[in-house]
Amino acid sequence: MKKGGLGRGLDSLIPNTNIEKKNDLQKSQITKREKEDQKSEMMLRLSKIEPNRRQPRKQFDEDTLVELAESIKLYGVIQPLIVQLKGDHYEIIAGERRWRAAKLAGLKEVPVMVREYTDKEVAEISLVENLQRDDLNPIEEAMAYQRLLKEFNLKQDEVAERVSKSRTAITNSMRLLKLDEKVQEFIAEGLISTGHGKVLLAVEDKELQREIARQIIDEKLSVRETEAVVRLCLNPRPVKEEIELPHQEIYVDFEEKMKQRMGTKVKIKRKEENKGKIEIDYYSLEDFERLMQLFGI
Secondary structure (H helix, E strand, C coil): CCCCCHHHHHHHHCCCCCCCCHHHCCHHHHHHHHHHHHHHEEEEEHHHEECCCCCCCCCCCHHHHHHHHHHHHHHCCCCCEEEEEECCEEEEEECHHHHHHHHHCCCCEEEEEECCCCHHHHHHHHHHHHHHCCCCCHHHHHHHHHHHHHCCCCCHHHHHHHHCCCHHHHHHHHHHHHCCHHHHHHHHCCCCCHHHHHHHCCCCCHHHHHHHHHHHHHHCCCHHHHHHHHHHHHCCCCCCCCCCCCCHHHHHHHHHHHHHHHCCCEEEEECCCCCEEEEECCCCHHHHHHHHHHCCC
């Protein structure tokens, strides 16, 4: 199924409502529906409209809202909001982003289409609309899929059909909900990517997940670098036991004298059978030339 507008999603979602599949309609039925739509379309004051509290989208990008508000100032709200009457106000079924942008643009009223749905239908429509339009962050998206499966008793194949995505994509998305809650927050805020999150799924310890996630943020690790960190955490390299060699105190004293003489860090690494190496640190070209002069080179 092609990814399209909200109309296609509603067709597949609620086949028993007044929005029916076009290929099943006769010409007279289409005309009747258009007339009904015209009657239900109206201008409504923003103060009479309230968002849906069960809206799956919790975060709205301020920059894109400002851009939409500027467009609305020039052209107005082209696509009506879908609302339904709830007591003394109208609740948004689809179009909260347009409603927010219209408020930013200073509009007093917006075009709306009034519909009647059950609470279950409203929740499902809201989920599908946001998923179709890629309006959710990765964690909100995963939670929306989970709600469609659990609250509406849909199968993954049915969800995939409604949002025009593969079953595998939905399964992979929902796996993010197995991560530690703090790690999920990092993904929702865009501090780490879904790619990072998928790598962290290999770590069962939630505290370790958080530690690695913070390391990703602090050190700006790529996904590949994160894979290396996770591998090292899951399969730590064995620590070699230091061999206690004879006359150790002599070498320690000699190392200290060399540090004082050369004015830099010196490390004597001993091996068995009276073998080893001496490491001398330098920190710039000038520092290197100074050491060469000390050696008379």
